[in-house]
Amino acid sequence: MANTIQTDIAIIGAGPVGLFAVFEAGLLKMRCHLIDYLPQAGGQLSEIYPKKPIYDIPGYPSVLAQELVDNLVKQAEPFNPGYTFGERIETLEKRDERDFQLVTNLGTNVEAKAVVIAGGLGCFEPRKPEVEGLTKFENGKGVNYMILDPEQYRDKKLVIAGGGDSALDWAIFLSEVCSELTLVHR
Numbered sequence: 001m002a003n004t005i006q007t008d009i010a011i012i013g014a015g016p017v018g019l020f021a022v023f024e025a026g027l028l029k030m031r032c033h034l035i036d037y038l039p040q041a042g043g044q045l046s047e048i049y050p051k052k053p054i055y056d057i058p059g060y061p062s063v064l065a066q067e068l069v070d071n072l073v074k075q076a077e078p079f080n081p082g083y084t085f086g087e088r089i090e091t092l093e094k095r096d097e098r099d100f101q102l103v104t105n106l107g108t109n110v111e112a113k114a115v116v117i118a119g120g121l122g123c124f125e126p127r128k129p130e131v132e133g134l135t136k137f138e139n140g141k142g143v144n145y146m147i148l149d150p151e152q153y154r155d156k157k158l159v160i161a162g163g164g165d166s167a168l169d170w171a172i173f174l175s176e177v178c179s180e181l182t183l184v185h186r
């Protein structure tokens with residue numbers, strides 16, 4: 001039988017915005033349930049760049065992305081949020097004046113009086129370059145689309161392909177970790 005969860009506010013997305021919404025709702029004595037397609041809280045921060053230092057958070061001259069997520073989770077804890085991980089919200093319907101029904105890809109029903117959509121960029125996947133044979137080198141064989149642990153590059157020769165903020169942020173950070181680093185930008 002499908003699992004049904006009842007809550008005051010259903011929050012789609014357990015990234016930093018969704019997590020902080022729990023705190024704000026909690027101050028108004030409303031209980032939240034968060035649903036995220038990823039297997040853990042933190043959105044882009046935990047999934048894409050957990051060990052990257054962030055410099056633009058008020059009150060923190062520098063904080064690692066995962067550390068920020070851990071603090072947001074801790075800050076939400078007193079308000080007892082519920083979490084459903086690894087499931088994607090596929091439908092959202094308004095049933096009457098006060099109630100919404102959300103259903104995930106695995107059939108979990110969430111009934112809520114209000115819905116917060118904190119989905120960021122959506123359920124994300126890396127945008128891969130069109131390079132023949134690339135898949136042969138994925139899954140631990142040399143080509144990565146996210147840097148989860150910079151230590152895996154210690155004393156290695158690394159090529160970073162990309163020209164955005166993130167490519168440059170990582171190039172600066174990893175230049176202290178790798179034996180040799182090349183940044184390639186079109």
Ligand SMILES: Cc1cc2nc3c(=O)[nH]c(=O)nc-3n(C[C@H](O)[C@H](O)[C@H](O)COP(=O)(O)OP(=O)(O)OC[C@H]3O[C@@H](n4cnc5c(N)ncnc54)[C@H](O)[C@@H]3O)c2cc1C
Nearest residue numbers: 013015016017036037043044088089119120121122123166
């Ligand atoms: C490499 C990189 C470096 C960055 N560095 C910085 C920085 O230094 N400083 C800074 O301020 N910002 C930085 N950003 C931007 C920052 O990560 C985002 O602004 C932030 O994550 C947005 O938070 P969010 O909670 O809105 O969304 P997200 O973090 O995107 O979280 C949204 C969550 O919603 C979930 N979701 C979406 N749709 C559904 C659905 N239908 N069902 C279930 N779950 C769903 C997703 O799985 C995701 O976990 C960086 C981004 C990247 C990619």
